[in-house]
Amino acid sequence: MRVLLVEDDELLGDAVRTHVRRQGHAVDWAMTREAAEASLAAAPYDLVLLDLRLPDGNGIDILKGLRTSRDSTPVIIMTAHDQVSDRIAGLNAGADDYLVKPVDMGELEARMQAVARRYGSQQLPEVTLGTLKIFVAERRVISEEGVDISLSSREWAVLDRLIARRHAIVSKGQLEEALYEFGAEVESNTVEVYVSRLRRKLGKDVIETMRGLGYRIA
The missing domain is CATH 3.40.50.2300 (Response regulator)
Incomplete structure (x- = not known):
């Protein structure tokens, strides 16, 4: 948040x-x-x-x-x-x-x-993405085999924002806003780095890139 x-x-x-x-x-x-x-x-x-x-x-x-x-x-x-x-x-x-x-x-x-x-993605106690189970309030991701997938706080910030707007495209700027406060230095490829990490951990098809627009949950 x-x-x-x-x-x-x-x-x-x-x-x-x-x-x-x-x-x-x-x-x-x-x-x-x-x-x-x-x-x-x-x-x-x-x-x-x-x-x-x-x-x-x-x-x-x-x-x-x-x-x-x-x-x-x-x-x-x-x-x-x-x-x-x-x-x-x-x-x-x-x-x-x-x-x-x-x-x-x-x-x-x-x-x-x-x-x-009571707000945003946290209204959803459980989200299913393919074979993954995401327990939003607990900040847990469970694989098909029942194994916990560990995410960093910033990986969670990106995933949470995407889930909160799961039927819409989320722009790069909106994801940056979820990651950083005012005055923080933001690398130009920060969002791409965390999206790449999430794909590596959760599966390459979990997050779609909408070229020129942003990202959305597949």
Whole structure:
């Protein structure tokens, strides 16, 4: 997933970003409302982790802006334990879940997975590709012989994006967005490298190249 973290506390923000990256996700970190809204306008996200008390405004306004524009990007709000009114306001404004600060990283991971299962490819508990069984929520691929096929976090990011849009063509740019946050150096052949690795592990016919357009699940 590509995640937007909106948090003005440097210590907490760094801890959350580090943890989420270790789970194999790309993370953009915004410390103000202005920066968060600029990021949302510039790139599509799979999840937003949203602090509500920002130095230049309230995170609720970011959330309301998303929902007013019919943007259904999942949002998990992060609030202090005594700010019950913030939690209620966030849920009423369209948040999918909330976390109480100080954030427990194990709980963060569990809530991210729970929200992700309700959206995109994670709505599908099991996907069959030829003789392969893919358990999306568990990030497992099982061969015809019942053997687990190990995929790296970036291989998963590419496969997950393709499965999420399994009836459509996914452009190279859209796959790059799933792999990298802002500021990361992207090699021109990065997507081709990971598609090639997936074909080597899963079978050469699993991913089709649509010349000049992108890729799709066969």
